[in-house]
Amino acid sequence: MIDLKREAALRDAIELLYFGYRAFTDRPDRILASRGLGRVHHRVLYFVARNPDISIQDLLVILDVTKQALNGPLRQLIEMKLVATRLAPSDRRVRQLRLTYEGEKLEGRLTGTQMQQLGCVFDAAGAPAEAAWRDVMRAIASRR
């Protein structure tokens, strides 16, 4: 009896993660779609924003995709002048990525909707609940 309850509770948790993630990506996805972009573009914008001058290789490792999968979307972003590249001074093989001013504006809009969403939820839940949520998420994320 207790096992069944635990199993049902864990299945509920699975659904929370599934529906939570879906709700979490919903708003940026709509903004992106209106510009003909996809979730990949957001991920690139996001990680370049957080890691200015990141190399292609490092970005590939973070995103865990092949360079062919990154190449297309990244080229679009560069053509749209949302991302700028320059050769690394120390090693002219590597290209460092940065957001342009326009890129920062879009990234801010996209990520802003998510920060607002999470911010509202955290404010309502309280600091201890927020900390607990982070601990649990960190443990989930670090599992291999």
Added chain:
Amino acid sequence: MIDLKREAALRDAIELLYFGYRAFTDRPDRILASRGLGRVHHRVLYFVARNPDISIQDLLVILDVTKQALNGPLRQLIEMKLVATRLAPSDRRVRQLRLTYEGEKLEGRLTGTQMQQLGCVFDAAGAPAEAAWRDVMRAIASRR
């Protein structure tokens, strides 16, 4: 200063959700790939398991996809004898979906890895942290 810290904390939370979800789907994805199946198939198996005799229409609403997107994977699952259908006694237009014994076995393996993962994390975090995590996830999921 405080605003910048808050912003950085919210960006951390965004990453936790991104990497957390990725780690969460990793293991089922591998099992599925070894059988030539994808994440859609898992979602179908999961929701049919939780809602025996669910109709196609209701499944479409839960998954939030078009019937064309569901049709292919579902047909595969039926051909592989993992899902069975029968006409609803009350309305012979609707087809009720159920897992076969083999379907239950696979669904249990797939979802089992996720339950184990979440179970370990919850056990380590403690019941109050688990409850707080659920509250926060519920709030995120219910935002539109």
Added chain:
DNA sequence: CGTTTTAGGTCAATCATATTGACATGAATC
């Protein structure tokens, strides 16, 4: 100095997921 490795770019073929649109069938409902 020459060879090898590294970072990156690109072309091609392929696969999975998902969409919109159109059309068909059979069963219920009005």
Added chain:
DNA sequence: GATTCATGTCAATATGATTGACCTAAAACG
């Protein structure tokens, strides 16, 4: 009898991602 509803299916299209192959330029190694 006409309409609505649940489902199935065909076609065209888009995106995201993969593997494999081949290329350049720059750095590192010996």
